[in-house]
Amino acid sequence: MTTVDRSADVLLSDGTTVHLRRIRPEDAAGIVAMHSRFSERTRYLRYFSPYPRIPERDLKRFVNVDHDAREAFVIETGDRILAVGRYERLGPEAPDAEVAFVVEDAYQGRGIGSVLLEHLAAAARDAGISRFVAEVLPENSPMLRVFADAGYLIQRQYADGVVHLAFPIALTERSLEVQWRREQRAEARSIARLLSPRGVAVYGASASGHGIGAAILGHLRDGGFTGAIHPIHPSADTVGGLPALRSARLAEGIDLAVVAVPPEAVPGVVEDAAAAGVHGLVVVSAGFAETGTGSGTAAEHELTRAAHAVGMRVVGPNCLGVANTHEGVRLNATLAPRLPLPGRAGFFSQSGALGVALLAEADRRGLGLSSFVSAGNRADVSGNDLLQYWEDDPATDVILLYLESFGNPRKFARLARRIGRTKPIVAVASAARPTGATVLSGARSLPAPSSVTGTAPGPDRAGVAALFAHAGVIRVDTVAELFDVGVLLAHQPLPAGRRVGIVGNSTALTRLAAAACVDGGLVVAHGYPQDVPPGAGAHDFGDVLADAATDGEVDALVVALAPPVPGQLSDEDADFATALASVALAGDKPTVVTSLVDKMPAGVPAYPSVEEAVRALARVAGYADWLRRPPGTVPEVATVDSFDVLAAYGIQVAPTLPAESAREAVAAAGRLGYPVALKSSGEALRHRLDLGAVRLDLTDESAVGRAYTELADRFGPGVLVQAMVPPGVACVVELVEDPAFGPVVGFGLGGVATDLLGDRAWRPAPLTDRDAAAMVDEPRAAPLLRGYRGAEPVDREALARLLIRVGRLADEHPEVRELRLNPVLARADGLSVLHAEVVLGPPAVRPDTAPRHL
Template sequence: MEPQYPAHWEADVVLADGGTAHLRPIRPEDADLLRAFYSRLSDQSIYFRFFGPRPRLSDREVAWFTTVDYVNRVALIATLGTEMVAVVRYDRVGEQEAEVAFLVEDAHQGRGVASVLMEHLRAAAREQGITTFVADVLPSNSRMTAFFRQAGYTAQSQFADGVVRMTLDLASTETSREVTLAREHRAEARSIERLLTPASVVVVGAGREAGGIGQTVLRNLLGADFNGPVYPVHRQARAVAGVRAYRSVSAIDGEVDLAVVAVPAEGVLDVVEECARKGVKGLVVVSSGFGESGPEGRERQDELVRIARAYGLRVVGPNCLGIANTDPAVRLNATLAARLPGRGRVGFFSQSGALGTALLQRVAQRGMGISTFVSAGNRADVSGNDLLQYWEEDPATDVILLYLESLGNPRKFARLARRTSRTKPIVVVKSGGMTQGVPVGHAAPALRLPDSALSALFEQAGVIRVDDLTQLFDVAQLLAYQPLPAGRRVGVVSNSDALALLAEDACLAAGLEPCPAANLGARAGAADYRRALDELGDRADAIVAIYMPPVPGNAAEVAAELVRTATETGKPLLATFEGRLGMPPELRVPHQPVPGGDPGKGSIPSYPAPEEAVRALAHVVRYACGRDRPPATTPEPADTVDTAGARALVAKAIESAGTGESAATRTIDAADLLARYGVDVWPAVPVRSAEEGVAAAGRLGWPVVVRSADPEVTHRAGAVRLGLSDADDVRRAYEDLTALLGPDVTLAVQRMAPQPAVTVVVRAVDDPDFGAVVSFGLGDVTARLLGDEAHRLAPLTGRDAADLVRSVRAAPLLFGGHGYPPVAVPALEDLLLRVGRLADELPGVTRLDLDPVLVAEDGAYVLGARAVVNAATAPRPDRGPRRLR
C-alpha cells in the first residue's frame, strides 16, 4: 500500500534571521529538487554528511532518499521559493530508536534552518513511537556536534571508530522547551525588526493621481524624511511626486528591503512574486479586496500569505493602514496617515486600518509620542504576538498598546504577555466583548469563551485591559511618563472641595485607599500647593493634583510645583489641570536629545475630570501590585500523580468509542480518572426503590443524602434530602423526591459530607483557542444565575489557584464572612491545582465537571464528577515545534 502523505507535518516557519521557509515531508517527485540542491553543496558539506567525497547522487540514491514510508523512514525538507535549501531525515534502527542526519545548503547555514527542522522531525518521530535519536558525526564537524549538544534535549556522546556518536533523548525537558521558545522569540522579533528598520522602500502602485492610496503612502514616506531611497513603481510614469519612477520592481537598480503594495487586489499576487525575485525582505499590503470582501477574497488572501512565506517574506495586512518607526535613524512613515505622533516610548499595534488614523491623531492630540506603529488590517500573517516578541526586547519601547479585534493564538498571546508584562506594561482594548465576533476577513475565528473569561485570562497574564480607546490613552500617558506606584494609598490635593470629593469617591470605588484630601480653597497658589504636596509625600504612594481655578490664576507657577514634586519624590503624580487632556506644555519635563518631541520622563499627564485620572491610576496600581509579586510556580502534589495511567484510561475510552464523529465524544469514569491525580470522588449509588436506598445507605454508612442521580436536577430547589440517619428517613426521602420529580426519576444515595460546608463547582474545559481552562464558582443557585465564576489557564500556579478562589464575588463566604464559618481554603486550592494539572496533561479530556464539591472546615469533598473525552481533540495551540498559523 502506498504510504499516506502526512500533510499535517507541513508548516511555515520563521528562521533566525527573520526570514521564512516552508517545511514539508519529502515526496518521490522531489527527485530533481534534491539533485539541484545537492549540486549547490560545498565539498565540505558533502564530506561531513557522507564521511567522504561524493560528487553526485546516483539515480538509485535519489530514489532511496526521496521515497520514504513516513513511519520508519521520514525526511523533511525546507524550501525557499522553488528551491530546496535543507533536508533532515531519520531511519528507524530499533523499536524506539532512529538514526538522524542533516544537510543544509551552505548559503543558508547559520539561519536556524537545522534547529527548526530538528523540532519538526522530533515531533514526527514521537508521533511514530520513537523516543531516541542517534547521529554519527565527524570530530572535525564542530558545528554539528555543538548543534546536538545545544538542542535542549538530554544528550550523550561517545567516540568510536573515528566518529562521535551522539544520543538524544527526545522527551521534552524544561531546557528543551526554553531553547525552543528562545529561538522562536529571537526569530519572530528579528522578522519584525526587518520590517520596521528597512534601508530602502518601494511603493508599488504609486499613481500620479493626487489622493490615491499609493501616492499617499509615497508622499508620507517622503514627508517623514525617510533615511533611505524610496522607489515608486508605475507602469507608465517617469516620475511620481517628483521622484524617479520605475516600470517594475525588478527594474530598480539597488536593493529593496520593504515593499508597500497598493495595487488592485487582482494584481497583488504577481507583485509579491516579483518582489520575492528581487530579494525584498518584507511586504506591507494596504490594498483591500481580500478576506473582507468574501470567499474569493479570502482565497486570494490565503494565497498571498502562502506565496510570501514560501519566498521568505513576512506580510503586514492586507487591507491595513501601514507601519511606522519614529526612530531618527529610520524615520519611516509607510502609512496612509499624513501626520504621525513624535518620537516616544510607546509601541502601538492596531488591527483596524480604518480606525488607525484616528488613533494616531488621538496620540498626537495628547502630546504623546510613539516608538513604532503597526496596523495589521486583516492580520493574515503578522499579528500582535509577533509585535510582543519584538517590543519585549526593543530598548526604544517602554509601554505596549494593543487594539485587538481578534486573537489568532490566544494561548501563545497569554504566554508572551505574561513574560513581557514583567518588564513592560501591556494595555489592551479588545473589541467585540459582547458579541465575541471578529471583523470579516480576519484570519482568526471568534472566541468561544465568554468575555468575562477573556478578562480573567488577560489579568492572569498581567495585561491591563481597559474598556475603550479613551481609557487606553488615559492609562498609556500615565505609564509612559510617570513611575509605577508602590502601593494603593492615594493623596488628593485640590483647590475645589467638590472635585476633591469626587476624586476620593472614585478612589474608594476603584479599591484604592485615599488619604485625607488636602482642600486648599479656590484662591490657592503655588506656595499652598508646595506645602500640601510636601505633606502628602510621606503618606501617599501616588498623588492626584487638581487645579481648576474659578478665575485665571498663576497656572505656570502651580505647574512648576507639580513638576518639582513629581521629580523629587519619585512617586507617580497625575493631574486634572484646568480640565485639559494629555500632556500640557506647563507639565512637561524637556526631553533630550529631541527638542520639541516627546515629553520626557516625569512629565505629568492631565485629565479633564478627577474620576478619569483615578480610573487610569487604578489600572496602573493593579498592574504594579501584580508585577511586584515574585514569580509564581506550579507546585508538585504531595502524593504521586499517575499521569501515564490517566493517559491510558483516556486512550482506552477513545479507542472503545468506535469511529465516526458521533462516536468520538463519550463520557468516561471520572472517579477513576481523578483518582490518578489524587482526587477522591465520593461514590453515589443509584437506586430504583426505597428499599434499595436503605440497603445502599447501610453499605455506605450513616448519615446519608438522597438526591437525583442527574446533577442538573439536583440543582433544583428542594431536590436533595440531607442528614438522613436511619431507614425511615431514607424511605420518606425517597417517597418525597419521587412525588416531586416523577416516578421515573433515578435517585442516588450518598454518604453525608461534613457540615457546615460551602458548595462550590470546579470545571475544566479544553478550549480550541486557549487550551485547558479551569473555572471556579460557588454552587448555589444565585451564584449560577449571576455567572459568578472565575477562570484561569492551566496548568495553575499556586497563585493562580489562590486567585481563582478569591476572584469570585461570593468569596467572603469561604473566609468566614456573613456568619459562615471559615472553611479549608488550602484544601480547595490543592484540588484546583490537581484539576489544572489533569486538564493540562490530558488534552483528550474536553470537559471535566466536579459538581458539587463541599468545602468544610476540615477539607474539600468531591461528591459528583463527570468527564468527557474526544478523539478529535487538536493538539494544544501553543505546544509542539515552532510554526506560523
Template sequence: MTPPEQQTQQPGQYGPELPPDYPREYEADVVLRDGATAHLRPITPDDADLLVAFYARVSEQSKYYRFFAPYPQLSDRDVARFTQVDYHDRLALIVTVGNEMIGVGRYERTGRRTAEVAFLIEDAHQGRGLGQLFLEHLAQAARENGIARFIAEVLPDNRKMITVFTEAGYKVAREFEDGVIVVEFDIAPTDTSFGVMQAREQRSEAMSIARLISPASVAVIGASRREGTIGNALLRNLRDGGFPGRLYAVNTDTDAAEIEGVPAFPTIRDVDDTIDLAVVAVRAETVADVVLDCAAKGVRGLVVVSSGFAEIGDEGRKRQRYLVGLARSYGMRVIGPNALGVINTAPGVTLNATLSPLMPSRGRVAFFCQSGALGVPILADMVGRGLGLSSFVSAGNRADVSGNDLMQYWYGDEATEVVLLYLESLGNPRKFSRVARRLAGRKPVIALKSGRATQGVPLGQMVRRSQLPPATIDSMFRQSGLIGVDTTGELFDVAQLLAHQPLPKGRRVAIVSNSDALTLLALDTMAGCGLDVAGEPRNLSADATAEDFGAALGEVFADERVHSVVVIYTPPVQSNGVEVARVVAAAAAGSDKPVVSTFLASRSVPEALRVPDGEGGAARGSIPSFLNPQYAVGALAKATQYAEWRRRADSRIPDLPDVDTRAAEDFVAEFLQRHPAGDDLSDEDKQRLLSFYGIKVLPAFPVQSEDEAVARASELGFEVILKATAEQWRMRPDLADIWRHIHDEDDMRGAWDEMTRTFGVAADPGRAQFVVQKMAPPGVPVVISALEDVSFGPVVTFGLSGVATDLLGDRSYRMPPLTTRDAAEMVREVRAAPLLYGYRGTDPVDISAIEDLLHRVSRLTLDLEEVVKLDLRSVLVSAHGATVLDTAIRIAPNEKPRQDTPARRLT
C-alpha cells in the same frame, strides 16, 4: 535560486496527489534566525528531483559529515529510500524557499521508543537556525508517534551539529565510540527546552519585524500622480514624513522618470537598487504578480494596503491565503492586506508608510492596531494629546504579521517603554498569552479588545471561533499581566500616565485639591476601583495660592504612607496656574511616587508640568493632566494593579507527584482505537484516567431497584447517599437530586420511595440513573472543569457549585499551565469565595486541596489535547481536604491541533 516566474507549483502543493498517509499537520511556515521565512513540510516521492538538485549544491564536507564517507551523488536507490517514507517509523522533513530545497531532517525508528535523527543543510543556508527547527519539529512528530528518545551519531569535528543538540535544552548524554560521538537524549519537552525555543522564537520573530519597520530603501508599488489616490497618498506621506532612505515609485501605467519628485519605474525589477520594503497599493487580483516580482528582486517584506481580500468573502479569503503562502515561501513577511501601514519614528528611519498624513513625534509608546478605519483617528488622538510614538503598525486583515510578532519585537526594543494593543481578534490566543506575559514582565502592555461581548470578528480576519464566554478574555489578560481597558480614551489615559510617571508602590493615594466637588468625584472613583485614601484629602480653598499647594505637597511627598498623589487644580478668575504648576513640578521632581493631575481640565501634559526631552516632547517625570479626576484616578488604578502584578511573589509551575503522563497517553490512544469518533468515558475509564494524575474519585455504584440499592448500601456499611445522576434532574432547584444520611435499610427504602415518586419514575427508576455512594465529609461544593476550545486550546474553570453560580456566571478562567499564583487567584477571585474562608462562622476549607486539584486538571488537559471536556462537577471541600464525588469526561480525536506547540511555526 530558480526565478519565481519559472515556478511550476504553488506553495503547499507537491504534485497532483499526496501520499494517502501524508501528515499535512506537520506542514509549517517558519521564521529563520535572520528573520526571513521558509516552508517546512514532510517529503514526498514527487520531491525526487528537488532532492537531487539540493544534494548537488551541498559541499563535499557537509556530505562527509552526514554519511561519514565521501558520497558525491545519490543513486536512484538512495533517492527512492530518502523520499519514500511511512511518516510514522520513518519521517523526513524538508525546508523550502521558493521552489528549492535548502535542508532536510529525518528520523528512523530503531526501537519501540527510540529513533536515530540526522540533518543535512545546504552550506549557503547554514547558520540560519535550520538545525534547531528540524529538531523541534521532528521531536514533536516523534512524540506523537510514540518515540521518546533520539540518538545521533556525529563526527567529532562537526561542531555545528553537536551544538544543535547540546543547546536544545534537553539533557544530552554523549559517548565516544569508534571515532564517532554518540548523542542520546529524551525528547519530552522540559521547562529548559521550551525556554530555549521561546528565546529563539522571540529573536527570530523580532528580527523579521525589524526587517519590515527599519528599511533602508522603500518602493511604493502602485504609486500615482493623481491626488486623492491611495498610491499618491502613500508616496507623499513617505516623502513628506522625512524618510531618509532611498525611495522609489513603481507604476506599470507610466513611463515617467519620476512621480512626486521620486524616481519612478514600470516594475520593481527595473529598479537598479536593492529594495528592503515594498508598500503595495494595486488591485487585489494583481497583488500575487507583484509578490513574485518582489521575490525576484529580493525584497525583504511587504506592506499590503490593497483591499479586496478576506473582507469580501470566500474568493477574497482564497486570494489572501495564496498571498501569504506565496510571500512566506519566498522569505517575505506581510503586513496586511487592507492595512493602514507602518510608522517608525526612530532616528535614521523616520518612516511614515501609512495613509495618515500625521507623523507623530518621537516618543516611548508603541502601538499595534488591527483596524485600518480606526487607525487614522487613533493617530490623530495621539497627536492631539502630545503622546509620542516609537513605532506603529496597523495590520488590517492580520493575515500574517500579528500583535504577537510586534510584542516579540518590542520586548527588546530600547526605544519602546509602553505598548498599546487595539485588538479585534486573537488568531493564536495561547501564544498571545505566553508572549504578552513575557513582555508584561518587562514593560506595561495596555490592551483594548473589541467584540468581547458579542464575540464579533471583522470579516477580513480569519480566526477560529471560540465558544468560551467573554470573561475568558478578561481572565487571560489578568493572567498575562496585561492592563485591560474598555475605551480608546482609557487606552491613552493609562498610556499617558505610564509613559511619564513611575509605577505605584502600593494602593494608598493622597489628594491635594482646591475643589471640594472634584475631590468627592476622586474619592468615589477610588472606592470603586480599590484604591485607599492616605489620610484625609488636603482640601485647599478655591483661591489657594502656589505656596498653599507647595506646603500641602511637601507634606504628602514626605509621608512614607503615601504611594501616589492626585493633584486637582481649578483656577480662580484671571489665573493661568503657571505658578501652581511650577510648584507641583518642583515638589514631584526626583520623587518615586507617581503624580496625576486634573490641571486646568487639560488632557495632555501642560507645558508648565512638562520635563522637556530635548526634541520638544515630554520626558519621564512630566506630570500628565486629565479632563476630570475620574479619568486620572481610573488610570492610576490600572497602573497600581499592574504594579502589583509585577511585584507579586515568584510564581512557578509546581511539580506534581503521582503523575504518569506516558500511561495516560497510552490510555487515550487505546480508547480512540476502540472509539475512533470519540465518546464519553465510563465510570471505570474515568477512574482510571484520573488516577494517572493523582485524582481520586469516591466510587459511585449504579442501582436499578430498591433492593439493589439496599444491598449496595449494606456492602458499603451504610452512611451513604442516594443520588439521581440523569442530566435533566441534576442541580434542579425544585427537586432534591440527592438524599443524604442513609443510616440503615429503612432509611434507604424511604429515600427510594420518596425520590422515585418525586421524579415520577416509580414505574421506570432507570430513567433517574440512581447511584449509591459513601457519605463524604461535610464541606463546600465546588466545580472544576476543563474544556478544549478550538481557539484557546485548554481552559480551566473554577466556581462554587449551584444554580446561582450558573446564573451569575461566577467563574474564574485560566489557560494552562497554571502557576501557583494562577491557581491561588482562581480560587479567590470568584465573588462567592468568602464561603470558602469561614463565612458567618463556618469552618474555613482546605484551600490548598482546591489548588492542588486545579494544578492536576491543568496538567492533564495540557498533556492530553484529546480530552476535549473534563468536569469535576461535584467536589466537596472540607477543612481536611477535597473529595471528588462526580465527574464527566469526553475524549475525541483532535481534528484541529493546538496552535501553540513546542515547535516554532507561523500561524
C-alpha cells in the same frame, strides 16, 4: 500511514521565511540538485565519505518513506530544496530512531538544523518513538551544537572516531524554553527588517498624485525617511517628485515594499519584489478575506503562501501601514499624514479603518510612539510578532494593543506573562467567548450540560479582565482608556502601593476623587483629601502638593484643580501648570491631574474628569501589584495520561471512542447498572458521570470490581465511583476554552446564587502553585471555606492541588474541550468529586506547544 499535514512556513534565525514539508518521490531531482551544490566538506561531514553523487538506489530510498517508521522533511524556498532531515526507527516497534540532516552550504548557520530537529521530534513522538540517536564526526562542531543546544538531556559516547549521541525527545520545560527563545529572536528580527528598511518601494502610487498609493508615497517623502524611496510605475518617469522605476529589480537595497495596487495585481508585485530581494510587504490594498467571499479568502492565502515561499513577511492586507519614529529611520509608510512625536510607546492596531484616528488621538494626548504597525487582516504579521520585537527593543518602554481577535491565544498569554515583567502591556480587546462545542445525540438521550449548549457562564467580563490582569496585561474597555493608561505609564513611575493622596482647590472635585478611588480599589491615605482654599495661588498650591509628594503614607497623587475667579490672581500666581510640573516631573510617585485651568506640560498626565484620572491610576496600580507578586511555579505532578485528575477522586473517564464502540460501552454499562452514559458524533465524544442516578449497590465491592474490570478490558479505563461520602462545602471546578487565553480553569462555590452572580476565579492553564492558592481564596463566597460563623475550615490545600491537576490535564490533553466537576465536596480531611462532565473531541489546536511555524 498517518495523514496529518505537517507542512509549515517557518522563520529562520535571520528573520527570513522558508517552507517545511514532507519529502515526496518527485523530489528526487531537487535532492540531486541540492547535493550538487554541497561543498566537499559538507558531503564528508554528513556521509563520512566524499560521496560525490547519490546512487540511484540511495536516491530512491531517500525520497520514498512511510511517514511513520521512516520520515523525512525538506526545507525549500521557492522551488529550491535547501535542506533535508530524516529519522529512521531502529527496528519494528523500537522506541529509538536514528536522526540526521544536512543543510546547503549557503544556508548553514541560519537555524535550519534546529527547526528540522523540532519537527522531526514531533513527528517521531506521534509515531511512538521516544528517543533519538545520532552519529556525528567530532570535527562537525555545528551539528554537535545543534543537538547540544536543543534543550534535551544528551548522552554522549566517543567510539571508532565518531561521537554517538542519544537523547529522549519528550517535550520538557527546558526544550520548550529553548524553542521559545529561538522563536523570539527570529520573529523579532523579521519585524526589525520591516521597521528599519534601507529602502522602500511603493507600488500603486499614481502619477496624478491621487489615491492611496500616492498618499503613502507623499507621507514617506515628507516624513523625512532616511533611506531611499522608489516609486514603481509601469510608464511614468516621475511620481510624487521622485524618479520612478519600472521594476524594483532596477534598484539595490530595497527591504520593504508598500503595495497599494488592485488585488488582482498583487501576485505580480510579489514576484517583482521577490526578485529584488525585498524582505517584507505592507499590503494596503483591500479586496481580500475582509470581503467575506471565498475568492477574497483564497487570494489572501495565496498572497501569504507566495510571499513566504520567497522569504518575505506580510503586513496586512487591508492595513494602514507601518511607522518607525526613530531619528535614524523616520519611516511613515502609513495613510496617516502626520505621526505622533517620537516617544517610548509601541502601538499595534489590528484595525486599519481606525488607525488614522488612533494615531491622531495619540498625537493630541502627547503620547509619543517608538513604532506603529496596523495589521489589517493579519494574514501573517500579528500582535504576537510585535510583542516579540518590542520585548528587546531599547526604544520601547510601553506596549499598546488594539485587538479585535486572537490568532494564537496561548502564545499571547505566554508572551504577556514574560514581557509584562519588564514592559507594561495595555490592550483593548473583546471579552466575547465562543458558544462552545456542539454534541450530537448518541445511544440515548442525556440533557446537554450548559457548557456544551453554549450557556455556560465561562469567564464573564470581570473574569476576562482578571485573566488579562493575571497575565500582566492591563485590559481596558475603550480606546480612550487605552490612551489614558498609556500616557500615565509613558511619563510617570509605577506606584509603590495603593495609597492615594488627593489634593485640590475644589471640595466637590476632591470628594468625587475620593469616591472614585474607593470604587477603583484604591485607598485614600489618612489625612486626605487636602483642600487648598479656592483663592490660593499657584505657589501655595504647589507647597501643599510638594508636602503630599514627600508624605511616606502616600504612594500616588491625584490632583483636582478648578479655575480661580477671573482677575483674582496675578499672572504669576495663576501659573498652576508650572507648579504642578515641578512636583509631578520631579518625584518618584505617579501623579494624575484633572485641570480646568491650564494645559499641562508634557509628561504630566491630564484628564478631563477626576473619574478618568483615578480609573487610569487604578489600572496602573493593579499592574504594579502584579509585578510585586512572585510568579510562582507549575508544580510537578504524576502523569495525567488516564485523566487521573478524576481517578484520584474515584472517577475515571474513558478515552475517545468511535461511535460504534461508544454505543457498545453504553450498552455494557447499562447491563451492569453502571452509572455512565456516553454521547458520540463520530468525531466528538462526551462522557457524563452523574452519581445522582446511581442504582448500583456500591456496598457490593465484588460487583463494583466486576463492572470496572469488564469496561476496562473492553474499552480502556471506565468509571469507578465513590459511595457514602461525608458532607462538605459544595464547590465547582470548570475548564473551558477562552478566545484570548485558550484553556482556562475556573473555581467557585456551588449553588444557584454563585452561578447567577458569576462568582468564579479564572486562570489560564497550566496553573502555578500561587495561581491555585489565589483561586481558592478569590471568590466572594470564599469565607465559607475558611470556617464561616464557627463552621470547620476545609482543606483548601487539597482544593488547590485539584485545580493544579485540572490545569495540567488541560495543558497536556488538548482533546479535553470542556470539563465540569460539580459538586466537589470540600471538608477538613480532604474532598470528594461527586459529579463530572467531560467533553472530548478532536484536539484543539495548540500551536504554542507545536514545533515552530508561522
